[in-house]
Structures are given as C-alpha cells and as structure tokens.
Amino acid sequence: MAYIAPSVLSADFGNLERDLEMINSSQADWFHIDVMDGMFVPNISFGFPVLNAINKVAKKTKDVHLMIEKPERYLNDFKNAGADILSVHYEASTHLHRTLEAIKNLDMKAGIALNPHTSVDLLEDVLSIVDLVVIMSVNPGFGGQKFIENTYDKIKKLKELILKKSASTLIEIDGGVNLQNASKLVECGADVLVAGNTVFSSENPTETIAQLKLI
Numbered sequence: 001m002a003y004i005a006p007s008v009l010s011a012d013f014g015n016l017e018r019d020l021e022m023i024n025s026s027q028a029d030w031f032h033i034d035v036m037d038g039m040f041v042p043n044i045s046f047g048f049p050v051l052n053a054i055n056k057v058a059k060k061t062k063d064v065h066l067m068i069e070k071p072e073r074y075l076n077d078f079k080n081a082g083a084d085i086l087s088v089h090y091e092a093s094t095h096l097h098r099t100l101e102a103i104k105n106l107d108m109k110a111g112i113a114l115n116p117h118t119s120v121d122l123l124e125d126v127l128s129i130v131d132l133v134v135i136m137s138v139n140p141g142f143g144g145q146k147f148i149e150n151t152y153d154k155i156k157k158l159k160e161l162i163l164k165k166s167a168s169t170l171i172e173i174d175g176g177v178n179l180q181n182a183s184k185l186v187e188c189g190a191d192v193l194v195a196g197n198t199v200f201s202s203e204n205p206t207e208t209i210a211q212l213k214l215i
C-alpha cells in the first residue's frame with residue numbers, strides 16, 4: 001500500500017479551504033504542494049502567502065515540491081511556511097549536497113526531484129542522505145499531463161540502487177498517476193503516489209483517494 005499525496009495544484013483555488021479539508025478528512029497521507037517560478041518551469045503557481053494559508057488548514061504532512069531555480073535561496077522561508085518535506089530539482093541546484101544538508105539542518109526531510117531525462121544513476125553519491133526521490137513521470141510545470149512510460153524502468157533501477165546502498169529513501173511518482181497505472185507503479189517499487197487531476201477531476205475525490213489507497 002502506497003502513501004497517497006493529492007496535488008494541491010489541481011484544487012479549486014476559489015474554494016481552497018474546502019478542498020484542503022476534503023484531503024484532511026480523506027485517507028490521503030500527504031499534501032503535495034507544487035511551487036513554480038516561471039523560470040525553471042514554464043509556469044508560475046504560487047508563493048508564500050498561499051503556502052501560509054495552506055499551512056493553517058492542512059493537517060497532514062506537507063510535501064513541498066520546488067520547481068524553482070537556485071532553491072537554496074529560500075529554504076528557511078519554506079520551513080517557516082510549514083514544509084515538512086522539501087524537494088529540490090537535481091537540475092536546479094548546483095551544490096546539491098550542500099542544499100540537502102541545509103534542508104536537513106532545518107529539520108525538514110530532504111528530497112530530490114528528477115526530470116524525465118535525468119538518470120537515477122546520478123544519485124549514487126548522495127542517496128544515503130536523501131529521504132525522498134521524486135521521479136517526474138511528466139515534464140514538470142502543469143497538472144493533467146500524459147504519463148511517460150519509461151518511468152517504470154526508472155523506478156526499478158532506483159529501487160535496486162536504494163537496496164544496494166541500504167538506504168531508506170522513499171520513491172515518489174509525480175505526474176499522470178491514475179487508477180490504471182497505480183498498481184504497476186507500486187509493483188515496480190513506488191512508495192508514494194502524487195495525484196492531481198485523477199483526484200480533483202473525479203466525481204468523488206474522497207472516494208478516488210480511497211481507491212488509490214486500496215492499490
């Protein structure tokens with residue numbers, strides 16, 4: 001059974017409190033929160049005022065996915081805005097090891113997100129200090145995109161590397177997760193499934209979360 005992390009990006013921002021309370025009272029495990037800067041990805045999502053508003057209502061683990069350049073500039077601010085897990089992109093932080101240590105020193109769990117073109121082999125030398133790897137199964141920037149099939153092989157490869165290193169890193173899959181591909185993702189080694197469109201475009205989001213949880 002995987003952790004389920006509904007993606008707030010797909011919520012109705014005119015009724016944000018209602019949608020956050022739906023996640024609070026559902027079987028979801030985490031809140032997945034996407035921050036985009038319009039530079040690293042071709043989209044801008046939201047910043048600290050919205051994060052602070054989310055933090056006041058969201059009662060579960062806040063899994064914050066930074067799609068921003070040079071994320072090391074804002075680590076403390078994300079801690080203050082309520083992040084429990086902070087993931088930065090491999091492609092966005094030059095001194096990644098330093099950034100991961102800084103996240104952990106702020107008492108957050110440290111994650112690395114990988115774009116679809118980035119090999120999991122590149123993580124070999126940092127894996128022992130990484131709490132979460134976010135494998136992007138779409139090109140980051142937007143909800144509701146088509147799942148990239150190569151993801152299955154990436155998960156298997158990363159799982160092997162984690163076992164080889166005796167690390168306790170969790171594998172999260174982000175993008176295009178649905179009720180059809182979820183079980184195969186878990187079979188391959190996924191621990192956490194992000195779901196935006198699948199949850200929020202469904203007729204009964206609470207029930208969809210429960211179905212994902214059954215997988």
Ligand code: DX5
Nearest residue numbers: 007140141144175176196197
């Ligand atoms: C994409 C984001 C995802 C997105 C997933 O850049 O990182 O978290 O919200 O949305 P779905 O599940 O709709 O692909």
Ligand code: ZN
Nearest residue numbers: 032034065174
């Ligand atoms: Zn995300």
